[in-house]
Amino acid sequence: MAQPTRPASAQTVFAPWTDPTAQPLIQFKNVTKQFGDFTAVDDLTINIYEREFFALLGPSGCGKTTLMRMLAGFENPTHGEILLGGKNIVPVPPNQRPVNMMFQSYALFPHLSVWENIAFGLKRSDMPKDQIGDRVAEMLRLTRMEKFAKRKPHQISGGQRQRVALARSLAKAPKLLLLDEPLGALDKKLRNDTQFELMDIQEKTGTTFVIVTHDQEEAMTVASRVAVMDAGKMIQVDTPAGIYEAPNSVYVADFIGDVNIIEGNASVSGEKVDVHFAEGVDPIHAVTDKPITDGQRVSYAVRPEKISVDREPLADRANHVKGKVEDIGYLGNVSTYHVRLPSGQLVSALMTNSRRLARRDFTWEDEVWLSWTDTAGVVLTE
Template structure:
């Protein structure tokens, strides 16, 4: 089987039927009055996995995290951690730690004392506290800041102190609720890789809640895309991006063009769709493709999979002409919003591999958009 994208590490316990889940939500429902925050959800997460819950505000992802931490109890269903039911177990007796977006550092304590506070409360011997705090300070690269107070640190440094305090207790599971939301874009990107390296080095299980698609795609082994209290799709970042199972997932992850049409021809491994916009789409399909002739289908294709040209392609399918409506220059790439004659806007992106362009495309130019049959995916819902 061909890979849908690069993999961060060869770690796929979910593909092994013999591997037991480390965290298991079994038919979990959580209601707040008449509002159903989590709706009969079943979900399995594996040991040492970096797992992301991704979805819009109000989809239930933070409620899942809070139930796992013990701050909320399920209305029905059960949650297991390492094979043990968490029903009735109070938060302080769970081998779980939670890191919040606010960091909640003690302003009057030094970095060292903030990190060691939980160990002191747990009654750990002083010599052992010193040893463990020294080790974690080195791991998060904060040795030279050990004596500083939180208000003497940058946002990124405070974030690392909060992370160090969370992992120094060596919990079985670390829960992160929008942990990078307060950082600027560049620092957030740097911290994402630091988090990944730390998780891998410590061998812990990380479960993160985020609404930032790029953040989830960068750090996760797997992502669960949520909506209205349910999981719509679970998969690796490449699977979620390249093979969404619905228009909702395709639209939520990154930028996508979704074209509606009717199935006109169907054969082994391919389908022909006549779009509402009048042009014919020839697409590759799998053996699981269930639509029949005259059924409505949606063809989803990412902007970077579309070729932009001034001249008409030789192919009769998968090519359409339009007028450049908007141009966005992002440095590494240029985005084109192209209006088709039907009024539909399609977006295409072109990598800026050279510093200069001999014949740059401008506003109101007529151009052609084309793509290969396997560049997009046909969706049934």
């Protein structure tokens, strides 16, 4: 597949998964992996496309690492097929697959220089020896490590070691690069910076990246699509915006970011749904295209940043509820307000700190109004 072009006026949208004629680079077809009586991956079918930055996200034990190990060839599926470029790679040994894997530990050779670490795999490949130097130089430029080519791994920082490991993994120009928690050893600020470096390098090389992570923010930042996993199954596969704004279940809504989950009974009028969650309290007004029936038990999910905190209800919002500030979390640029409703429900609202702290509008025990629109949240039936 050709690299998307970028017109001067706009960036081309990269979404091959929406094109029914696009051929996937990777296809999992009804893949199951069992270890004795334990099912790590359960009848999974998924397509991953060329040039994608695909994230496998989920808690420990959900099957994401097993999935990656099967792609790399370190494990074979109990049932099903794994296709790479249309070819079943299950019988193909790991060293014969056009796939490379970057481990969390980086696995650099401590006695070799940065240059020698990057060249190590190339020297054992069929690349002509007179081309190895140019390829290593290209990888050093790509990862901005030219100045450190002669240093040993212990003489460079953790972030720089991460870049060397990435350069070594990309040196043989694999079709697919697998990254297993690649930024887990870095501190938060360096991890945030490196996420954007990874995205830039992936875009420049055109290599398909599949990353395994339990860090939601990391997956949402780097990925073209995110697969949220649980108990060996893909619960939802979508773009980061789709996962965050339109979760398909309470599990996904609760797993990604902060969210308020309110349970109640639905009353339906066309696309409008009222969620009755407590006696003597106005219902939550929402809009949905899901097939919901009157009286059905549903969950309503709304993100804290969608809710405004004010002295009076906002007239242009469909939902208003009064409560008392029970706790405040100050995070510098934003503050989280935990507001207790008369029904006993605790609701979180996120407000930007546009004023200095000394001029905060609300404090503990203040009575406030929470307001949000009818499209701010989603009604969930799973």
